[in-house]
Amino acid sequence: MGSCACRWPSLAGGSFWEIVDTAMQAKSRAKILIADDDPMVRGAVAKMLAVFGHEVIATASGEEALGKLTPDFDLVILDINMPGLDGFETMQRINRQDYGIPVIFLTGAGSMEYAVKAVNLGAYDFITKPISDIEQFHITINRAVEKRMYVLQERTYKEDLERQVREQTSELAEKNRLLQEYSHNLEVTTLDTMLTLQTALEEKDIYTAGHTARVSHYAVDIAQAMGLPPFEVEVLERACQVHDIGKLVIDISYISKPGPLSDEEWAMMRKHPIIGENIIKPLSFMSRELFIVRHHHERFDGKGYPDGLGGDELDIATRIITVADSYDAMTSKRSYRESMSVEQALVEMNRCAGSQFDPEVVKVFSEMIKGRISGGRQQEASA
Numbered sequence: 001m002g003s004c005a006c007r008w009p010s011l012a013g014g015s016f017w018e019i020v021d022t023a024m025q026a027k028s029r030a031k032i033l034i035a036d037d038d039p040m041v042r043g044a045v046a047k048m049l050a051v052f053g054h055e056v057i058a059t060a061s062g063e064e065a066l067g068k069l070t071p072d073f074d075l076v077i078l079d080i081n082m083p084g085l086d087g088f089e090t091m092q093r094i095n096r097q098d099y100g101i102p103v104i105f106l107t108g109a110g111s112m113e114y115a116v117k118a119v120n121l122g123a124y125d126f127i128t129k130p131i132s133d134i135e136q137f138h139i140t141i142n143r144a145v146e147k148r149m150y151v152l153q154e155r156t157y158k159e160d161l162e163r164q165v166r167e168q169t170s171e172l173a174e175k176n177r178l179l180q181e182y183s184h185n186l187e188v189t190t191l192d193t194m195l196t197l198q199t200a201l202e203e204k205d206i207y208t209a210g211h212t213a214r215v216s217h218y219a220v221d222i223a224q225a226m227g228l229p230p231f232e233v234e235v236l237e238r239a240c241q242v243h244d245i246g247k248l249v250i251d252i253s254y255i256s257k258p259g260p261l262s263d264e265e266w267a268m269m270r271k272h273p274i275i276g277e278n279i280i281k282p283l284s285f286m287s288r289e290l291f292i293v294r295h296h297h298e299r300f301d302g303k304g305y306p307d308g309l310g311g312d313e314l315d316i317a318t319r320i321i322t323v324a325d326s327y328d329a330m331t332s333k334r335s336y337r338e339s340m341s342v343e344q345a346l347v348e349m350n351r352c353a354g355s356q357f358d359p360e361v362v363k364v365f366s367e368m369i370k371g372r373i374s375g376g377r378q379q380e381a382s383a
């Protein structure tokens with residue numbers, strides 16, 4: 001129960017009016033919630049705080065105080081011994097609201113145990129009744145209110161900072177998205193341009209028309225059948241689309257002449273992978289494709305060109321493109337020879353598995369082509 005043995009100083013005292021004067025000059029009017037079951041104490045404290053210039057809401061219990069508590073209060077003053085919720089329980093519930101409102105305990109029971117408990121709960125101060133030193137009481141109230149102002153300022157600052165960070169992060173994410181979109185569009189446009197050039201080159205020669213598209217198609221199918229990750233498949237597809245871009249630079253008009261190429265013509269032809277690599281080297285987004293373009297005429301046994309790499313020195317994407325590229329060359333007509341049938345090409349591919357080609361890639365590719373032939377026949381039969 002709250003103390004009723006109060007000795008409240010007379011409001012007519014000279015020093016008190018000095019305090020009142022100071023209070024009247026205070027910049028802010030605080031909103032203070034009081035809970036004390038003793039009407040006399042409650043009334044006296046409320047009157048003093050009102051004279052200090054504050055807005056006061058006085059309640060007779062912890063429950064009532066909690067019912068009136070809103071985030072716009074600047075200070076809560078709690079009696080400790082009250083019926084129902086005592087001051088400590090009331091403060092525990094106030095803490096759960098996380099409003100950051102300072103709490104001052106005002107009690108007639110000024111034991112050390114109470115003081116420790118109040119501090120442990122995070123109370124701002126602990127004042128024993130009766131209040132004999134009005135000046136000190138006023139200072140304590142003002143400091144508590146100031147603390148509340150700091151807490152609010154800090155919260156506002158933190159919220160502003162968080163909002164700014166959120167806005168800047170969102171702005172940055174949007175810029176990044178636009179940059180990525182721009183970069184992607186630039187990549188697509190560059191690749192399209194190169195593909196158009198290569199297709200134009202192929203179209204000049206009826207024997208090579210459609211070669212790039214077919215090689216890309218075969219290679220992607222093999223890569224997917226072998227379970228390569230989507231990113232690797234994309235790299236392989238882009239490499240296929242530019243694998244013969246080097247032929248744009250060298251004069252290969254002799255390619256359509258009847259009969260086999262001379263040693264000199266072959267030597268010229270064998271330069272196209274390196275030239276192709278040099279063409280795409282300035283394109284940073286195609287760094288992964290460089291290796292495939294340079295080595296698409298290597299052999300599994302290391303007897304290919306330009307560097308004679310073989311086996312594990314060639315990555316799986318390069319081993320796939322050599323199979324796709326050679327198969328299309330075998331099944332396409334040349335000026336100096338007829339094209340092989342699909343069956344003949346598969347026999348040749350399997351004969352060269354382990355020497356020119358990676359046997360595993362040939363196996364997957366052969367099964368794929370055979371499956372398509374068999375599927376085609378079944379469709380024809382059911383038509």
Ligand SMILES: [Fe+2]
Binds near residue numbers: 243244272296297
């Ligand atoms: Fe080539």
